[in-house]
Amino acid sequence: MNAVQVWGDRRxxxxxxxxxxxxxxxxxSVVAFGASIYLVRHRAVRVNxxxxxxxxxxxxxxxxxxxSAYGLHGQGLIQLGLLLLIATPVARVAFSIWGFAEEHxxxxxxxxxxxxxxxxxxxxxxxxxx
Amino acid sequence: MNVLxxxxxxxxxxxxxxLLGALTGLGGGVVLVPLLTLFFKVDIRYAIGASLxxxxxxxxxxAAAYVKEGFSNIRIGMFLEIATTVGxxxxxxxxxxxxxxxxxxxxxxxxxxxxxLARKPRPKDQRDLPPDRLATHLKLNGRFPxxxxxxxxxxxxxxxxxxxxxxxxxxxxxLGIGSGAVKVLAMDQAMKIPFKASTTTSNFMIGVTxxxxxxxxxxxxxxxxxxxxxxxxxxxxxxxxxxxxLVKAETRLLRLVFAIVIAVLGIQMLYxxxxxxx
Numbered sequence: 001m002n003a004v005q006v007w008g009d010r011r012x013x014x015x016x017x018x019x020x021x022x023x024x025x026x027x028x029s030v031v032a033f034g035a036s037i038y039l040v041r042h043r044a045v046r047v048n049x050x051x052x053x054x055x056x057x058x059x060x061x062x063x064x065x066x067x068s069a070y071g072l073h074g075q076g077l078i079q080l081g082l083l084l085l086i087a088t089p090v091a092r093v094a095f096s097i098w099g100f101a102e103e104h105x106x107x108x109x110x111x112x113x114x115x116x117x118x119x120x121x122x123x124x125x126x127x128x129x130x
Numbered sequence: 131m132n133v134l135x136x137x138x139x140x141x142x143x144x145x146x147x148x149l150l151g152a153l154t155g156l157g158g159g160v161v162l163v164p165l166l167t168l169f170f171k172v173d174i175r176y177a178i179g180a181s182l183x184x185x186x187x188x189x190x191x192x193a194a195a196y197v198k199e200g201f202s203n204i205r206i207g208m209f210l211e212i213a214t215t216v217g218x219x220x221x222x223x224x225x226x227x228x229x230x231x232x233x234x235x236x237x238x239x240x241x242x243x244x245x246x247l248a249r250k251p252r253p254k255d256q257r258d259l260p261p262d263r264l265a266t267h268l269k270l271n272g273r274f275p276x277x278x279x280x281x282x283x284x285x286x287x288x289x290x291x292x293x294x295x296x297x298x299x300x301x302x303x304x305l306g307i308g309s310g311a312v313k314v315l316a317m318d319q320a321m322k323i324p325f326k327a328s329t330t331t332s333n334f335m336i337g338v339t340x341x342x343x344x345x346x347x348x349x350x351x352x353x354x355x356x357x358x359x360x361x362x363x364x365x366x367x368x369x370x371x372x373x374x375x376l377v378k379a380e381t382r383l384l385r386l387v388f389a390i391v392i393a394v395l396g397i398q399m400l401y402x403x404x405x406x407x408x
Binding site for chain 2: 075079090
């Protein structure tokens with residue numbers, strides 16, 4: 001490993017660290033904001049998680065989540081926050097492609113693209129998410 | 131129970147799980163699903179959905195700190211994430227196919243194994259191993275700061291490590307856990323990566339691995355906002371506090387207590403899984 005590469009690695013690590021922290025703080029804030037609305041409106045509703053019935057499309061598709069979050073629904077905002085959380089590692093991987101490309105490391109650009117494709121497939125391809 | 135009581139109790143339980151997980155280094159995710167299914171009577175599919183989300187939060191939060199300090203090896207992480215993300219996708223699809231009883235049974239076995247691993251003394255790092263051809267070609271050998279100098283290490287047994295990582299990913303996707311224990315096993319034991327580098331790189335990988343199954347979970351309706359919210363915020367707050375107040379002297383006893391808790395939960399999960407009480 002030569003000096004230029006190590007220096008580049010350190011810089012990428014710094015940016016990745018900031019990216020991860022920002023993503024977590026942002027998503028936790030959106031979840032907490034949604035939680036306050038949800039708790040005020042639904043505090044007295046009885047909970048039942050004993051039987052699984054899945055979630056409505058408002059909370060399982062990106063379009064549905066954006067729509068209900070835009071309408072300031074508590075649960076929709078919470079889902080939006082969780083979606084931002086899931087997107088944080090995805091953004092980290094996407095950024096790494098650029099980082100490895102900067103270092104002209106073709107092998108790792110390929111590896112990273114493979115991981116990104118798998119992640120995007122999970123989000124968009126695994127069950128008509130849009 | 132109404133929403134307010136449920137949110138408060140689940141939030142407190144998740145906070146405790148995150149705190150203990152961070153203090154003992156055993157991870158809080160592994161006790162969350164038993165906590166939710168056994169005590170709050172939550173269906174195991176909702177429980178693994180909420181747990182997986184909290185795993186992404188704690189891993190990303192902790193990874194942010196470690197990456198900046200230069201302990202984790204980004205190349206090892208990236209290369210092995212190919213195995214863990216494919217495994218996670220397979221695991222998440224399996225989770226939608228098999229019954230709750232099967233998931234609970236496998237979960238019980240993983241809990242018992244984690245408890246055993248937590249008590250097993252760790253063999254000393256092997257230093258100055260010769261470079262391995264495949265590892266060198268893949269540029270996996272790395273270094274990290276130790277005693278004010280940089281310590282170099284040569285990675286070994288890449289194919290074994292890669293296969294174990296696929297298994298770790300599959301377990302993560304099937305059970306909604308970080309499966310950090312299996313990841314560390316693969317890197318520390320098989321690939322001979324020094325403990326400090328393998329734990330931090332494992333943490334770095336957990337978020338990406340979990341994100342690979344989270345998409346499937348979200349689409350299949352496993353992630354419920356009312357449940358995931360107190361779990362995610364509670365675990366995140368607990369683990370952040372835990373990493374701040376790391377007290378050296380008392381971790382041994384704490385690890386023992388937490389290992390016993392994990393074992394007891396493991397037996398209960400195994401029993402419920404086999405007897406069909408979920």
